Amino acid sequence: MSRRAVLAGVGHTEFGKLAGRSAWHLEAAAAAAAVADAGVQPRDIDGLLTDPGPAQGVLDGITPHFLRLGAQLGLDPDYAGSEILGGAGSVAIVERAVLAVEAGLCELCLCVYGDSALSAPGSFAYGRGDEAAFGFFGAVGLHALAARRHMHRYGTRTEHLGEVAIAARSHAARTPHAQKRQPIEMQDYLASEFLVEPLRKLDCCLVSDGAAAVLVTTEERAGDLRCPPIRILGHAQAHSLSTYASSDHFDRLPAARCGPKALGRAGLAPADIDVALLYDCFTIVVLLQLEDYGFCKKGESGAFVEGGRIAPGGSLPVNPSGGLLAEGYGGGMLHVIEAVRQLRGEAGERQVAGAETALVSGHGLGMNTHATLVLGS
């Protein structure tokens, strides 16, 4: 019997302001939900991988997050660790779990993202080393540089970014647990204040308290579980660590390298993807990924998103649960979970009809890290 890894149980907390519950409380609740979804017991877990959220103050990589969470969950797993890859972390720990399970290092690996960024804020506007002396604060400034270059090179308009924000809210209106469910129109988007021009407040992801967890196991073991397994068709990572030394750092995401690898392993082309779960910390990142994954040609993402193509009912629904822009900041793990729900056919009002394939991405740090999963029902 195959040791091929599959995604089994999924679970998450509410997302939004959850005062009085620490990130540890939220992560424990998400873990319990994932275990219940799969119908296994906590003692069955033999792998633990964590992606601590940005406000947990562990981006220095020193605090062993998995150690504290593992102690709280009473685990003595065969395999454990944390990934510090920024917004690519959640997809990356799921990928690492797949590798670990397929290598026989563990059999039931719990992957957890969590944060209490709204109730315990602090690290979102962090400076970037000496660049803070020039006022270069936060991820928003960095992505504003990318947006400005895209507008300059390809004639992309502020309304194209707006289409991404509007689509996210349209999706979230169909998502009961989403943090921002009120739909917006273009006039609302254009009235949104600039934070770092050309990016407006509505171009930016939400800040959330919440946690999400996914269980990775073998195909064989999944046969005993109560939830239908979701297959891993392909996975890959790529990173751009040279940053400014690379002349196209802001123009082309590492997705252009790991996307074809992950899709190639799956034997699929971009056009074969039924639903895309694209990491959407800022609207511009969705536009860049549409191009770099090959859903449209380079420079044409602005035109691509016109007419609601990525909105509910569009030909390529992107982030049907609302994503980081509207569902809540789930570090990318909510993207994985939404892919699982879509492929199980459990997404209710927002179900993409006949969804059999999904692409999930994570993108992080200074536009440095990227990870891709291609999933199938």
Next chain:
Amino acid sequence: MPAAKPPLPQPDVLTTSFWNACRRRVLEISVCGDCGHRFLPPGPCCPRCWSPRLASQESSGRGRVDSFAVYRRTYHPGMPAPYVVALVELDEGPRLISNIVGCAPEEVAIDRRVEVRFEAADGFSLPRFALGHGKESAKGGNS
């Protein structure tokens, strides 16, 4: 209450020479002693050939705007908005994050020529840039 100060550079083993050069109004770039590659930020080796034989060179201080962003919201009380953060590509090749100063944000555009302008900041000298003359000309920008 005293006025808030902006964040300052924190020179370390790799960047002390760069910031000391700035105090002499010199924009210093690293040069590989083996392959000749010019780069920023300073590092322990050449990022192209990994040679540890490094030297430094004085940049002309001239370059072009590779991209820019206009901070409209104040994130730090010592850096009141609006101000322009730019990715500047020096004529010698390296790129660095800095500010475009001495003009309205609306005057900044990608590919505009810029020239370094050192500004004192609490014991440091920060290499900011001002718009120069001309566009896309390697000889432009001398104002």
